[in-house]
Amino acid sequence: MGDTSIISARGLGHAYGSIVALHSVEFDLPAGRTGLVGANGAGKTTLIKILLGILRPTLGSATVLGFDATKQFLKVRSRIGYMPEGDCLPDDITASEFLVQAAGLAGLPATAARQRASDVLTLVGLEEERFRRLGGFSTGMKQRTKLAQAIVHDPELVFLDEPTAGLDPEGREEMLELISRLGGFGINVLVSSHVLGDIERTCDWVLMLDGGRVLRSGPLSHLVDADMVEIEVVGESAALVSELAAAGATVEVSGSHVYVSSTDGDPFNIARDALAATGTGIWSMGPKATTLEDVFLEGSGE
Amino acid sequence: MSDRGAVFDLGYAPYDGERRGRKGAIRTTYRDGLFRVFGIRRRARKKILPWMLIVLATLPAIVFVGFAFLLSTFAPEAESPFGSHADYFSITGVTILLFVALAAPELLIPDRRSGVLSVYSSRPLRPDDYVGARAASLLTVIAGFMLIPQTLMYIGFAALSADGFFKGLGENLGEIPKILAAAIVYALAYAPLALLVSTLTKRKAAATGIFLGIFLIGTALGASLVQATSIPGHRYAALLAFGEHPAYVRDWIFDRIGSSDLVVASSGLDPWLSLVAILAVAAVSTVVVVWRYRRIM
Known part of the structure; x- marks a missing residue:
């Protein structure tokens, strides 16, 4: 698995003072769609922050797409997208302008950024709303905009943190459908969720955390x-x-x-x-x- | 033309074009900072104050040159009553103080309050890059505020020179390094402190108020302490008059310390102490802002 995995951890641990969030975990995740599941406090967010290079692990190491998540975090971030769980949208600019900015932040030139922003907003079903300010968006539209900013630069891998949070049943269905389609676009996905049904529907591999330890890492078919x-x-x-x-x-x-x-x-x-x-x-x-x-x-x- | 239509499923098109990585991310952060400061691509109400202050900073220079033109045309022997480059800093100094008080919170606070910082954190950008790009946006604006009117005056007065335009330009060449040095001093006095205040609060109005309060209250407090006490070393209380330090250093640069009526000047403090105070506050502010963003990004 080590050679074909897109994310690996070796003795990866992190502690906030005396509170241990991750206990020397080890895993290899293959290409495709992986669900990261666990209760609150299981270590999901800590793991994602380490993989993004925001947090330095106190033990061990992690690699993302073959790059060290700590030492080569800029290379990792050039190749990944991230949809945070919480708010991440400015309310005073339009969806189109925000997507152009998000693409520019990933290093795309201005012309390409504008083109990608338009394409991806169409993909997530917001083409009619692209010139509306984000402050007037519903929760479902905001979630789709968050997903759009995560994939606007065509990343190799995208981290989705609780992508269905706050959505009504219809919005949830649409979001799960979009996530399922990402694999077909050549984008690998790591979905963090505490809704196990969502993971079962969208993923083909699961990484289960409990109390900062790996409970299971394997294919869902098993x-x-x-x-x-x-x-x-x-x-x-x-x-x-x-x-x-x-x-x-x-x-x-x-x-x-x-x-x-x-x-x-x-x-x-x-x-x-x-x-x-x-x-x-x-x-x-x-x-x-x-x-x-x-x-x-x-x-x-x- | 065929009357048969065709349906194309464009689907998802992968991107295999240029990726500029960290440099592109820094450039985007810098450009977004400029747009934000001027309210570009924002609602109309976000444009009113910045553009009003730009007019306030530039208009006097145009008026000065215009009056100088009239004077040189109709009373060429009369001495110009209009200010020098040093005097003009007094006008732009106040305007830029207000502008920085509004711009710095706009640059830093919305990203933290709306959570957009988490998007920056997932891009090829270091915390120092983010802070540096935002500071560069602010410094660019300050430089524009300070130098565009000065350039207008410089070129305008040269054009009106009795000895001709190019001779007029040459005669005042010595002013250019002084203008640049004074602009840098004002930028260092205002920008880092404004960014520091904007780092410590999540409310833009509070940041603006605190920043202006430091200058206004500090200056008033410094003046009263210098005048009301006679204990040894009381003149050092003038260091609290933070609003006066850039003007005092400006007077030093333009060799007009003797005519200065500032509290720091009347207290007998050396102008280099004002410069040290500006540099010290700028250094501490920069360290704290970078430290804070390294923790949250």
């Missing part, structure tokens, strides 16, 4: 557990559970959901036979899909 079958039952499940237990399967019941695993054979076959034998009606049956929330709660010991 969250599907092929060794366990999940059955959603119509009505009573008692007869089915007895039949499964008699067949030697391990059974867990949660409401109308029955989870089946077995060391003696394929749990799908055992479940199929038990359903046929008991005549139990079902809504659905398939491999158990572990949610990020399951992994997070399991890993954090809650």
Whole structure:
């Protein structure tokens, strides 16, 4: 992974006085869309600030796109974009002027900056609003403008910090759709969020932090557990559970959901036979899909 | 022409053109600072005060040259009652003080209050670059305020010279380094302190008030302490009259200390002490502003 990773950390740690925010974490993140998840205080913001070169780590090192995040932070910043969680928009200039300025700050010449600003505002659906002052924008429009400034200079990698914060359901859908499209533009994404569903929808890799430690770093596809079958039952499940237990399967019941695993054979076959034998009606049956929330709660010991 | 239309999905176009990196980021920060100070690309109300002060700083120079022209035409033997280059600093000194009091908060405070600083922090820009570019914007404006009217006067008076334009230019060549030196002194006295005050508060009106207060109250306090006490060394209280230091050093530069009616002059302080006070405050202010921005960027 080390050679193909776009972000790596080796023994990376940071402390604010006596409070340790990151405990010597190690990870390698591949190209693509990665979700950075964790509760408040997990160390997400500290990690992003280190990767941006704003904070110096007290331990270890991190590399971004092959550059040392601390010693070569100007090279890193020339290649990345950042959408902060909080406000970052001046209210007294238009969206177009702000985007031109954001592109200029990334080093683009004036003519290219104007062209890119226009293109990217169209991309995020703000072409009609580009000459309006940002002070009059709704929360959804502001979030899209924040995303636009992060990608206006066509970065190789973009950090998105809580991109759906404060959005209504429709705005959230639009933002997630935009984030999903970034990969197709050749832009790698690191999305920080505490909304696990957003990460599941948009990312193909997850870095999970808890209390400044890495809980999990791996592909989201591994969250599907092929060794366990999940059955959603119509009505009573008692007869089915007895039949499964008699067949030697391990059974867990949660409401109308029955989870089946077995060391003696394929749990799908055992479940199929038990359903046929008991005549139990079902809504659905398939491999158990572990949610990020399951992994997070399991890993954090809650 | 074909009557059949075509739909093109332009999608996302990658950018593979020039990237100027840190230099481009500094240039953009500098240019944005100039736009902001003059209210360019901002609402009309943000343009009123700066442009009014520009007119106030420049108009007297045009009037002086105009009257000098009339005088030289209709009463060539009369002595000109209009001021010298040194006198003109008294006019622009007050105007520039007001301008800096308004411009410095406009340069630094909105970026912090609106969170735009986090965008700067993600670009190839060091905190020192940001502060330096903003300071350069302010110094450019101060230089313009100080030197454009002086240049108008210099060229205008040369044009009216009885010995001809070029001889007129040559006769006053010695004034040029003095004008430049005085402009630098005013810039050092005003800009770093104004930026420091703007670094320490998030309210533009408060920053303007505090900055002007330091000059007005300091000068009044210094004058009263010098006059009201007789303890040994009381004349050093004149150092508090911060508003007078640039004028005192200007008089020193133009060799008119003897005619100066400033408190610092009447207290008997040497003009180099005023210069040291200006440089010390400028140095401390610069260090604190850079230190603060290194912490927040």
